[in-house]
Amino acid sequence: MDYIDVKKLYTQNIVLYCRVSTAEQDILKQITLAEIYLSQNDITTDTVKRFIDDNVSANKLAAKDRPEFQKLLTEIMSGTVDTLLVQSRDRLARNFYEYVELVKKLHQFKVKVVFTDPGQPLFSQVLAIESLYGIFPQFDGRTIARRTQQTRLRYPNAILGFDVIGKRNEKRYIPHQEKANELKSFFYSVIDSQSPENLIELFIKHRKFFKNPEKALKCLQNPFYSGHLQYQDEYIPLLYVEPLISLEEYLKIQRVLAKYEQELQNAIASSTNNGINTPICHICKKPMHFRPTELGKSGYYVCSKKHPKIQIEVRLFNQLITNHLTDVLERIQVKELKKDVCNYLFQLEKHYKQELAFLQNQLNTTHREVTDLIGSNKTTTLKQLIEQGKSIEKAMIKLDMLLEKIGQAQSGIDRFVSIVKQRVTDELQNYQIEYVFALLFSKVEVSTDALIYHTTFSNYIEGNDFSNEDSA
Template identity: 45%
Template sequence: MYYGTLKVYEDFIGVYCRVSSSTQKIEKQIALADAYLNTQNISKVKVSYFLDDDVSANKLALKDRPKLLELLEKVKLGQIKTILVSHRDRLARNFYEYISIIKVFYEYGVNVVFTSTGQPEFSRVLAMESLYGIFAQTEGQNISGRLSDVRKMYPTNIFGFIRLGKRKETTYKPDPKYLRDLKSFFYSVIKTEDVNDLYKVFMDYKTIFKNKKFEDLYKYLHNPFYASRLKTQYGYDVLPHVEPILSFNEFEEMQLVLDKHRGSLLNAISKSTNNGLIHPLCSICQTKMQFKSSQLGESGYYVCRNRKHSEIKISVEEYNQLISSQLTMIIESISTKKIKTDVYESLYSLKVGYEQKLKTLERELKYIQKMITDMIGPDGRNIPKELITKSRNIKNLISMTNVELIQIEEAKKGVNNVVHMIKNRLPGYMTNYEVNFLAPLFFSTIEIDEDNLIYHVTFGEYIEERGRKSDIGA
């Protein structure tokens, strides 16, 4: 009793919820969706929940909202036909993103239900839905701007200041413990003559401020709060509740110096603070090695925490290069034949299990339907609700089992394409992003000794030529 793919999915529902911070409760949006399902007498058997918790639509692009992407993928596969969402701004606060999402819904015939009170119904007219999208973006920008300005005016804590009072009575006084050093730091930057002088100031004050990160030092220099100012779209506003550490004229002088060397400084900070793709172990004591920032502009490095093994060290730059080259070799050595054999065997085993389950469910359904038919008989007796409910539940389980069987068939069709991409295309097209993602997937751990990197490969049984070591410095 196989159903066609579209028939199986025709009444599937996706519930999408999103909150932008950990302080907000996503349960409220879930409750609104559940209330709608209950009032419409919709069984949750065919309902899937897609929850982006602590995901800001103002700060993060569509590609960084994993559950929304998953929902859209299900829509494109024809596996979701109705979407429940509390408010339009849960989908997007950017007008263009909202329209791109709506066009997907139109293309695949998806209905959208907004569960919040007062939300206009989903319109099939793009011009009308676009107008609603503009409102969502404007509201989002206003909220984001207001919250951002408040946080900048009244930060919970800020290095070098003591916060006094509460709410609108809050004031900020320079912390005597850091006042002298912060003033000296700012003035030293103003007096630098070239980028090397600037690097030296950063190195000196990183130590003075007890190993603050280079990124933190850079942020302090750019923050007008230290000059009792707030930067807005109209310029710099005075913050009367803040006692300044340097004058606004001095702050502007400092910005001129930083603007002159911005590119070089940021590149130097990035190089010095970048970590390795995978945190390595010392091959002798099997403990995690310690990452240390180097001189500004030079690569950071890993060294064993045990002083007896201090000779075991490697720069992050060399370490990442070795990992990238080894990863390419491993991908090229994968046995595609063995992967396909194992995947097909696994899928076949799943298929057999679901087919057996389907036969059992069909027998149960046939038996219950016979009971119902016998009960109806010539006298037309009422059928017990329990039997009707059981029949409906079994039908839903049959539908879900058919979905699983269809997905198995789809997976079988895609195996060759995936294997071909991994084997033949991936090694030549790996970007830094892909290496960051793939390295932890292929290597469970990496050990370092004086002369070698020792790789522990996650999918070792699929590698024909197992390059497990690479020479350091080779």
């Protein structure tokens, strides 16, 4: 009789994750370390699923922006990963909080983590201990980021007003005659500024040269133009830079900026800030374009198809939206909305629970059949049943995740209701207003004399006399 080792049929699902930050780094080392581990444990490399983030920096990109890492997370949360191979902790995350969230998921789905770099401490099943290890990659990441930033500040590839001669750490910076003269004129004029109005006028005068006021402000704040680099409270001379101004003149500029900082920031914000939402032209139904204006004046939206009478100042647009948003929040029939949403979520939850119960019965039946066949010569049937069991377990995990999301949605409804009841619209910060706006409105159209709002929950807005228009 041909017997079978059932444990070997449940072969562990092993995945490999690799990441390098730049194109210059070699990812082969990480792959080789994983292959050594697999070879030592008699595991065929063909069965290992690979997730490779090449030229992806964990310092610059959040976990959600790393494509292969996101695929790995999806695989883990589907319950199909038994073992994760990775060179070291810093390959998974540089951010402490991101690493803790990942560790929670690894613990939740019982994933064994193997660090192929022998210098790494073993992965701990105690959250507090493993979280502590996650502090070090963040510290190292910040150190690397600081070094990279310092190098860029010391040896920029290009900087307004200078010609760059040489490569890497042998660069020299020679003033570009025409551009350097414009910069010097700007710098000396700022030093002589006697009022915030005078300073703002200088930004307007030189707007064509700098293209935007933020760029002009960055030049004023950069000690590179004085041939120095700021490190903490000290200024280090850069001998390879031919300065446009002296360090003393640079410090005078900083005193002027500090004196009129608030007025200057307000003026820049007024001229460059976009609205809460991008409006649509009432005639052509196309998104409108934002146009910045001079410092101290509000930007405005114009029709992208050049309907000349369709335009609105951003400041007025934002004010009208904020006022209208308050009115809509006050008129929403909260009880009706909550009742319909909760009823839908209840029906959805009931359906998923029925599916879950059905799958559980299927899984129980499959387990009984597997038990009955152990020790028999029906190896093919046994393998099919085991695979069937795994498939059912995956489906059950997905249903559990959906049920968890329904629970979160139900909690979200209560939170929204509490916001409406407290009527906190006036206290909302800009980013919160944008969030609530997206929840309540699908779009806003601008006509020659009004804003037309398209509400998402129009059936729940109380009053037949409710107007969806504002005079612009």
